[in-house]
Amino acid sequence: MKTNTKISTGVIGSDHITGTLNNLRYVRKQLLLALMMLSSLILFANGDPTGEKSTASTPAPNGGDGEYVTQTKETQAKTTPEMAVKMLKEGNERFVNDEMINRDLMEQVEQTSTGQYPIAAVVSCIDSRIPTEIVFDQGVGDIFNARIAGNFVNTDILGSLEFACKVAGAKAIVVMGHTSCGAVKGAVDYVELGNLTSMLDHIEPAIDAVKDIKDNRNSKNPEFVQKVSDKNVELTIEKIRSDSDVLRDMHDKGEIAIVGAMYDVETGKVTFF
Numbered sequence: 001m002k003t004n005t006k007i008s009t010g011v012i013g014s015d016h017i018t019g020t021l022n023n024l025r026y027v028r029k030q031l032l033l034a035l036m037m038l039s040s041l042i043l044f045a046n047g048d049p050t051g052e053k054s055t056a057s058t059p060a061p062n063g064g065d066g067e068y069v070t071q072t073k074e075t076q077a078k079t080t081p082e083m084a085v086k087m088l089k090e091g092n093e094r095f096v097n098d099e100m101i102n103r104d105l106m107e108q109v110e111q112t113s114t115g116q117y118p119i120a121a122v123v124s125c126i127d128s129r130i131p132t133e134i135v136f137d138q139g140v141g142d143i144f145n146a147r148i149a150g151n152f153v154n155t156d157i158l159g160s161l162e163f164a165c166k167v168a169g170a171k172a173i174v175v176m177g178h179t180s181c182g183a184v185k186g187a188v189d190y191v192e193l194g195n196l197t198s199m200l201d202h203i204e205p206a207i208d209a210v211k212d213i214k215d216n217r218n219s220k221n222p223e224f225v226q227k228v229s230d231k232n233v234e235l236t237i238e239k240i241r242s243d244s245d246v247l248r249d250m251h252d253k254g255e256i257a258i259v260g261a262m263y264d265v266e267t268g269k270v271t272f273f
């Protein structure tokens, strides 16, 4: 019976078997194609580092073709503190070279409507000449901003930075001063005006720390003003570490970067310390 079955199958079903085999090959091919398409979709959705619009580490070099990244949980998770700082550096290079990315901001509003995953937090001055997202060529949902005249930190701003990094996952804090800062000028002249007086007190430690300039310690001395601005950034970073256990711990563990920077109002260039 066994032999008969074999023979009969061979004789009767040879075309049938070939057809079945071809069908099986076809089905297998279709399955492979479907699997390939599915894995591509998953990679795209997860922010494949090789994808054009899905990598947080390598934003498009220029805005000519409108390529940009809207940060997601996945892209933020893949961003290291060093990468976050590099992204801001590259963004400022695009800004000064007039090569800013042409983002669809309303599309980014929609993409970020259910959550935010920014890569960095920037502490900078309220000065109208330094719109943070613009000078770093960032879009909606990319960076936190704490802007206050003289870019210092107090309890409330430290709390905001703790939220940005510990709760919302930002990977870097940039403390950015700027040249010709009116707040620093006001502080070195000990200007007194309403609430401004107590606010400018926050810059006094930087004034006191600049010791190598003995004369003309006022706003008419640009060198002194700049040295106080530089020192103010340095002391602000120290204060972040000394007054925030949360951020110091994250910094010590390498979970965040804390860096200083200076914006030049004449060139648009940000120099990182």
Ligand SMILES: [Zn+2]
Pocket: 125, 126, 127, 149, 150, 178, 180, 181, 182, 183, 184
């Ligand atoms: Zn300022």
